[in-house]
Amino acid sequence: MTTVTLAAVVRDDFSAPFFEAAAEGRLLLRYSPSQDTWSEPAALVCSTTQAADLEWREAAGTGHLVTWTVKPGRRRDDVVTPDTVIGIVELDEGPWLSVQLPECDPAGLAVGRAVRIGFVQPEGSEHLPVGHVV
Amino acid sequence: MSAAIVGLGMTEMGKVYGRTATQFAVEAISRAAEDAGLSLADIDGLYVNPGVKNDTDLRLQSALQMRDTRVLATIQGFGSSAGQMVQYAAMAIEAGMADVVACVYADAPLKEGKRSSDAYPGQARAMVGVGSLPFAAGLKAAPERYAVAARRHMETYGTTSEQFGAVAVAARQWAAMNPAAQMRDPLTLEDHQASRMIADPLRLLDCCLVSNGAVAIIVTSADRAATLRQPPVHVWGWGQAHPGYVQHRDSQFGLVTGAAKSGPDALKMAGVSVDEVDLRQLYDCFTFTTLVTLEDYGFCAKGEGGEFVASGALAPGGSHPTNTGGGELSSFYMWGMTPLSEAVIQARGQAGERQVDRHDVVMVSGNGGVLDFHSTLILSPHRKGR
Known part of the structure; x- marks a missing residue:
């Protein structure tokens, strides 16, 4: 089993709605009403049509695993860090989200495994998404 | 001209x-x-x-x-x-x-006294906003970012770590004949498999220097070149392709790179086919990069890069001599100048012990970002239209 070792992230004006929702356990993505298309949270224009009319919209928070890596834990300068698993999750709406997959067995991972997005709050950080393999 | x-x-x-x-x-x-x-x-x-x-x-x-x-x-x-x-x-x-x-x-x-891994600690960016989410999750430095690409290729096509190892072993065999190479000691597949994991599936010996x-x-x-000291290395063709991997379900990240477009463009400009390429000098920041570039250039079918490199094709005496100076894996890491410099040396016929007999058409790749940016050159000791 692996743990979560997320770095702290702070908000800016653009991301404030995302992190407000994250604190409530809701995942927001960028959505184009004119194109009915979804894009990743950082998108400034639509990922598929390049439409500019993006707004925040709540996503289902579910998807499946596209790929992953396991970073082995290290002992360095007497500081021990645990193994971490980082995955790219394709959300049901289409966008990809790179998240840590805490408390998963790396040997059990496979492309297509269902993932549910949750949130954790590292010290000094906004709430950040993580993926729970289900 | x-x-x-x-x-x-x-x-x-x-x-x-x-x-x-x-x-x-x-x-x-x-x-x-x-x-x-x-x-x-x-x-x-x-x-x-x-x-x-x-x-x-x-x-x-x-x-x-x-x-x-x-x-x-x-x-x-x-x-x-x-x-x-x-x-x-x-x-x-x-x-x-x-x-x-x-x-x-x-x-x-x-820097003296510092680890190599400290040289490229990852993108130095303030952790502000949603653009920082991948970085905060741990996709910081090149190894983990290439690892997710390599894993996707493995899961899609059955590519194995041992096949990545074959790329490392071939590069080291060439490097052993290159006085300028940093790493010239013999390397076996067992050494590769025993090297520590950096970011699964990439081991230490999958990573460049x-x-x-x-x-x-x-x-x-070309006219002035004919009057100068060294044998000219003529630029026959080139291409660039920058895929723009969007973070979305249709992304080919890890599966197809810019080489699939810039390679054919360069070959077309040069007026040669991939079968006429004598030598490959490929950007090999990781073993996986060599493998996927060979596929995308068309030296083997998509998804068959693993078997191709494991056949010994790239090594001295192999059917497709590749990275004949040892590449970035074993020689030195000067970004795209690593493959380009070896291409010039081979095209001139000045590679000494490692000189490949057939060096009329040399294909050179450059790969940047995480497979995001790609350039190709076709070089030859002969003037175009020989």
Whole structure:
């Protein structure tokens, strides 16, 4: 089993709605009403049509695993860090989200495994998404 | 008119401390000019590719005491930069904007007493906003970012770690014959499999070296090249392709790279087929990069890169000699100048013990970002239309 070792992230004006929702356990993505298309949270224009009319919209928070890596834990300068698993999750709406997959067995991972997005709050950080393999 | 590479200058590379990127760059360009039989005063164009540290730029002109420079720019296409610089130099010469263009890569990321892994700690960015989410999750430095690409290829096509290892072993076999290579000790597949995991599935011996130093080349017209000191290396064709991997369900990230477009474009411009390529000098920041580039250039079918490299095709005596100087994995890491410099050496027939007999058509790749940016060159010792 692996743990979560997320770095702290702070908000800016653009991301404030995302992190407000994250604190409530809701995942927001960028959505184009004119194109009915979804894009990743950082998108400034639509990922598929390049439409500019993006707004925040709540996503289902579910998807499946596209790929992953396991970073082995290290002992360095007497500081021990645990193994971490980082995955790219394709959300049901289409966008990809790179998240840590805490408390998963790396040997059990496979492309297509269902993932549910949750949130954790590292010290000094906004709430950040993580993926729970289900 | 067409262009040719007429000068090659390489500094000492590797764990070389106490010198700045600018100092390395000046030495490399001076050596390249001397190699060509030119003086620094003959150079009227300069393209500068700083590495990750960005410690040098177009102000290198001042360090070289150059005056009245006709084309001058910092080129930053990451690992695709060397190929890009040759392309822009060739076009500048073709357009009459310049006569003799120097192209240089220089970087000094290694610091004495510090680990190589400290040289490229990942993107230095403030953790602000949603753009920081992948970084905060741990996709920081190149190994983990390439690891997710390699894992996707493995899961899709059945590619294995042992097949990545075959790339590392072949590179080391070539490096053993290259006096300039940093790593020349014998390497076995067992060594590869026993090397520590950096970011699964990539092990230590799947990763390139980190080097201080500089490499420069000089480009001029084919006509002028014929009057100079070294055998010209003619630029037959080129291409660029930058896939733009969107974070979305149709992304080919990890499966298809820019090589799939820039390779055929370069071959078409050169007027040759992939089957006519004698030598491959490929950007090998990781073993996986070599494998996927071979697929995308068409040396084997998509998804069959693993079997292809495991066949021994790349190694000395193999059917497809590749990275004959040892590449970035075993020789030195000068971004795209690593494959380009070896291409020039082989095309000239100056590779000594590792010289490949058939070297009429040499294909050179440059890969930057995480497979995001790609350039291709087709080089030959013969003038185009031979």
